[in-house]
Amino acid sequence: MTTATLDRTERLLRTGPDGPADPGLSTHLALHGPLAVPRRDDRDWSHAVWREMAASGLTGRGGGGFPAAAKWDAVTRSGRRPLVVVNAMEGEPASAKDRALLAWSPHLVLDGAEVVAALSGAREIVVCVADDRDSSARVVERALAERARAGGGRPVSVVRPPARYVTGEESALVSWLTRGDARPALRVDKSVPLQVRRRPVLLHNAETLAQVALIVRHGAAWFRELGTSEAPGSTLVTVSGAVRTPGVFEVELGTPVAELVARVDPTGPVAGILLGGYGGAWLDPAHASVAYAPGPLAAAGATLGVGIVVVLATSSCGIAETARIARYMAGESAGQCGPCVFGLPAMADDLELLAAGRGDPAVVGRLEQRCDAVMGRGACRHPDGVVRLVRSALTVFADDLRVHTAGHPCTGHAAPTVLRFPVAGASRAGAA
Ligand code: SF4
Incomplete structure (x- = not known):
């Protein structure tokens, strides 16, 4: 990196x-x-x-x-x-x-x-x-x-x-x-x-x-010489996913997301851009001209979060990748609030069904209801981040979702993930 x-x-x-x-x-x-x-x-x-x-x-x-x-x-x-x-x-x-x-x-x-x-x-x-x-x-x-x-x-x-x-x-x-x-x-x-x-x-x-x-x-x-009047300065961003030069970069706040993505050389056509982290949101590449700064990103339904940008290529499946994140986040619950403990695994179950082409539109409706039921109900914002991510996936990957719910999952759902997850028992000390 x-x-x-x-x-x-x-x-x-x-x-x-x-x-x-x-x-x-x-x-x-x-x-x-x-x-x-x-x-x-x-x-x-x-x-x-x-x-x-x-x-x-x-x-x-x-x-x-x-x-x-x-x-x-x-x-x-x-x-x-x-x-x-x-x-x-x-x-x-x-x-x-x-x-x-x-x-x-x-x-x-x-x-x-x-x-x-x-x-x-x-x-x-x-x-x-x-x-x-x-x-x-x-x-x-x-x-x-x-x-x-x-x-x-x-x-x-x-x-x-x-x-x-x-x-x-x-x-x-x-x-x-x-x-x-x-x-x-x-x-x-x-x-x-x-x-x-x-x-x-x-x-x-x-x-x-x-x-x-x-x-x-x-x-x-x-x-304040860098950045915008509302979001001054520079910030660190970790860029990964389907790009040729992943890494940690220092960028000026207000830089268009599209510019940021272009600098790291995507490996193919972009299907979605994950912003903010696993409790962040997917951004439609059609909206990538948005400035990388809190206000403009919030208006686009995204977030700066902890400075994470993950580029997803069209060869991957946004539903499958979101299901992986939801499953990981469900496992990271601190286990003390019911909506988080029970709601996040149920959301991951629904997403996995949809990713595999085994979920019909009723599963989408159920997933949306689960999002409503979980949002704002935890002691911390952990479940809210997952809800935001899932809702953004349902919008950004809506076309894919229609095909999946018709029983025809895209070939990308079986592709290896471009996301990073900790390996149990492994030290992250040398990973960079
Ligand atoms: S909402 Fe936060 S505090 Fe409550 S179980 Fe989930 S992670 Fe733990």
Whole structure:
């Protein structure tokens, strides 16, 4: 898998003159310059940084898209010193961006965590790396050792929660940090900060923190030189599927999806584009001129999610691929909400029938009813993502569906999947 930048978008994945960056501290400082973070509370520094962050319009890059500065605001108002948590769990099987970012520039992520800790008065930072991502954990440990030798900084620990789809969800991760049990919690008011041992938690995705480290160095105006006024900056995207050059790319927000797909060289005519991840949505290639940014994607029924783009060729079957995702997602339920525990496997059953040409239009109607019954009924958004994906498949692959429900499945339904799924017991450490 390649890791590269597109056009002038060289920020997070900036390279040295001789190619890919050495993730060492000296190379990092040579590329990005020093970072001055006060050891003790410094109001002037905090106000200046706060202003730039708010002006930058940076939103979380972990899927929620929440404004980063608003998150800090809620925690600061609690009046207690928070725990800063770096979320590098990357539970989406089709995502490799956190892994690429840590391999490429771990110090940028750690710089961002230091900035957030200094801003919020936190005395401790925890980095969460899934227990099957040994190489990422090693890179972080090495980077921390280098920083310790250089002096300064707050205590940082690396913890290894279980590699499950839902473990990266904020409340599940906090539950694991508190009780060792990674189950999402029902949150009625998401503006109330989560807590670990009575400390409010400031939890950010690794990419969000790397963006923070750049904004502190270069300012909000620089950050906004890329992207759109509503969606400023660049973002990391993992592109895979029926393409000749899959990889992790840094792209300018607002880039047309069609342009993004063309750059990775599809292997054939495109039948659908999966955006956002396995809880995302299929996009009809006829609508691929849409800008890759939260607002335009939402208007097209899609989502940025965690920056995943999977290209499906016409030689594959969109119904069969959606059935595979639904089955995988059903298996990743945290097992505590009925609509998720029972609804997702039933939806996967229906999709498998339809993919095999053994489901008539009544099965489609039943599947639609199941979507209605499951939507919004879980403690977390895991089942909602599956519903969104299934509904988009029923629309984008409607022509295929008509043929399937007539008892004539396309030849693509038996083709090997182009999707990525974790192999039970296998480490993802070296997979890139
Ligand atoms: S909705 Fe599903 S994944 Fe989320 S908490 Fe409930 S059972 Fe777990």
